């Protein structure tokens with residue numbers, strides 16, 4: 001059975017068991033959880049660098065965005081292999097869209113903050129153009145997914161095509177991992193070699209490792225389902 005279909009069946013089962021699906025309440029819950037996560041990530045940055053600038057805020061928002069999108073994407077893989085996260089699958093759409101909201105904030109900050117001026121010249125230098133291209137591609141994919149994440153769009157394009165579109169999210173996710181790892185990798189390597197001034201890893205590295213788990217679990221899912229269903 002395709003993973004997205006199994007995820008949808010689990011959502012349906014959850015609703016039939018009488019678990020709450022008050023959409024408005026779920027949005028509020030997700031926004032509140034995201035703010036709690038924002039505070040936790042900010043605390044981590046503060047402990048690590050003890051300074052707080054506009055650039056720090058931009059990085060925190062970016063990390064939060066990719067974390068939420070990543071959790072939303074990983075849920076279908078996790079719920080395919082295990083049952084422990086089934087009760088969270090109903091939040092998948094809300095989590096992804098709140099993540100897209102923070103993504104938009106990150107993009108706005110990345111264009112208006114003086115650290116990244118002049119726009120777009122800053123991004124078009126040899127050292128940044130690849131990372132920027134990956135960022136733009138990721139943005140387009142996540143924006144399309146966001147637009148297609150409503151009941152009307154699902155009905156219009158049909159559930160099968162919609163499930164395929166949702167899988168494109170992993171390509172957008174991979175672009176994003178490249179987007180920020182190309183800048184972070186030299187610093188992360190120093191940390192792995194024990195040559196970094198900081199004892200704890202940068203939060204970007206933690207997010208990157210989580211991102212690899214998201215992609216890894218999706219590959220495991222493809223392998224596990226490839227023989228059962230050719231189109232997964």
Ligand code: HEM
Nearest residue numbers: 055059062063065066103107110135136138139176180204
């Ligand atoms: C055109 C669109 C985008 C632009 C111009 C952009 C710009 C940037 C810039 C300048 C940084 C470096 C921040 C710094 O260290 O000061 C960055 C990092 C990052 N971006 Fe983007 N970005 C874009 C799209 C995205 C998207 C779509 C995502 C994910 C949903 C994303 C997630 C991240 C993450 C996770 C980081 C690393 C933050 C850290 O240092 O931990 N970005 N981006």
